[in-house]
Amino acid sequence: MKVVIAPDSFKGSLAAPRIAHIIAEEWRRTRPADQTVIVPMADGGEGTLEACATAMPEAVRHHLTVIGPDDRPVESSWLQLADPGDGSGATGIIEFAESSGITLLEQPLPFSAHSYGFGQVIRAAVTAGCRHLVLGLGGSGSSDGGHGALTALGARFEDRRGLPVGLGNSALRSIERVDVSAMHRPPRGGRVTVLSDVTNPLLGAAGAVRTFGEQKGITAATAAAAESNLKHYARQVQAALTADPDRPGAGAAGGVGFGLVAWGATITSGARAVGELLDLPAQIERADIVITGEGRYDSQSERGKVADHVRRLADRFDKPALLIAGQITVESTPFALRRSLADLAGSPEAALRSPERWLRQAVSELAQASASLPG
Incomplete structure (x- = not known):
């Protein structure tokens, strides 16, 4: 499968390019036959x-x-x-x-x-x-x-x-x-x-x-x-x-x-303009799975922030979108699969102390769970 990886930064923790590289590395460790394409994202702010x-x-x-x-x-x-x-x-x-x-x-x-x-x-x-x-x-x-x-x-x-x-x-x-x-x-x-x-x-x-x-x-x-x-x-x-x-x-x-x-x-x-600048819509159209993420996914995230924009692009081309976030504070999200670093670590504080460790675990779990997705 072709996997497009387009996360925002986790503010105060990890920059978007680093997150994208870790996701690609860990995904290939679990699914070595897959092709990963990294498109680190931003919304115009820092990063x-x-x-x-x-x-x-x-x-x-x-x-x-x-x-x-x-x-x-x-x-x-x-x-x-x-x-x-x-x-x-x-x-x-x-x-x-x-x-x-x-x-x-x-x-x-x-x-x-x-x-x-x-x-x-x-x-x-x-x-x-x-x-x-x-x-x-x-x-x-x-x-x-x-x-x-x-x-x-x-x-x-x-x-x-x-x-x-x-x-x-x-x-x-x-x-x-x-x-x-x-x-x-x-x-x-x-x-x-x-x-x-x-x-x-x-x-x-x-x-x-x-x-x-x-x-x-x-x-x-x-x-x-x-x-x-x-x-x-x-x-x-x-x-x-x-x-x-x-x-x-x-x-x-x-x-x-x-x-x-x-x-x-x-x-x-x-988010939309950066995505167009980086040719993200075309990359997602050719993908099989899309992974995005941000530091905190909350009720404000679905108002045009990076993760929401990437997910909407995935929906447009009928591709499953996966979410990784430092913390997820809403009960339901419109993603096929999701993982929260805070949930894996036991608390937001614990996740912030070792963000790369918990990010790798989140990716490993998603890569394994993705086998159950349609198509």
């Missing part, structure tokens, strides 16, 4: 770049130093896919977490953390000649509405004296004029695709601050100020660029989704 690099070894990785979310220099990178030969142009793949993510912060900086470094990487890809950009959002530690990224792209945000404002959420309240005359625009004839599974608007009860602010250090006492700063910023950006703060996804990555849409990007489902 997207590694998943794409693993699946597309011909891609060129460019390294650069940028200004991190707390002003310290950060080593970042982006992937360049060559022109496919039809004259459409090269594609640049960029991951927000690599240049401006929350893991780059030593401590939460709710009012000063920014997205400037992300904009620097985008600018580098545009300067290198990429006509198409794929921008993965997720893992943000800031709530600046994309102000930092737009600043790095050449937009000028001035205060009442005509001087540039600083960076971070607190600087947004000082903006009185936005000058985009020198801003690098999206490549002509190309497209900019933002990958995100977040549908929140920029502002309001479901917005960037109210929904995601706490994990970035915004408290109940400071939320109103952070929201007010973003609201003022949105009005100023709307006066200079076409942007809708109510658009689904505008609140992604602390509002970077809003800034990118203002720049000319389109937001789409991260």
Whole structure:
């Protein structure tokens, strides 16, 4: 049989490429005659770049130093896919977490953390000649509405004296004029695709601050100020660029989704777009069994996350889909077979202490059980 292996990462435990390799290795140990094809997946958040690099070894990785979310220099990178030969142009793949993510912060900086470094990487890809950009959002530690990224792209945000404002959420309240005359625009004839599974608007009860602010250090006492700063910023950006703060996804990555849409990007489902980029539908169509997984499969998983997207593709082509997750918190799932590392280990804590051990056991059990599947 041909087995397509397309897991997401197990957050805080194992990266998607490592998981895919372990599954393939253990599956072949139990069923040596089977052919395994690994397609590590991501939804646009942390791990997207590694998943794409693993699946597309011909891609060129460019390294650069940028200004991190707390002003310290950060080593970042982006992937360049060559022109496919039809004259459409090269594609640049960029991951927000690599240049401006929350893991780059030593401590939460709710009012000063920014997205400037992300904009620097985008600018580098545009300067290198990429006509198409794929921008993965997720893992943000800031709530600046994309102000930092737009600043790095050449937009000028001035205060009442005509001087540039600083960076971070607190600087947004000082903006009185936005000058985009020198801003690098999206490549002509190309497209900019933002990958995100977040549908929140920029502002309001479901917005960037109210929904995601706490994990970035915004408290109940400071939320109103952070929201007010973003609201003022949105009005100023709307006066200079076409942007809708109510658009689904505008609140992604602390509002970077809003800034990118203002720049000319389109937001789409991260899992679906990554899958198409990696030719996953064609791989699954030629498969006999499909295996996917994620760290925690819960009630939110069936809203477009990686495991759900892979399973829906398998359903489309009438292929059985198998699930491996660090933890499964719902009673029933629409998978042919499933295994939870936490159940095998006895608890989530035990599974986290030895994730590879329990992953191998889960794969072994699924490989044996797969003999009972139809076809």
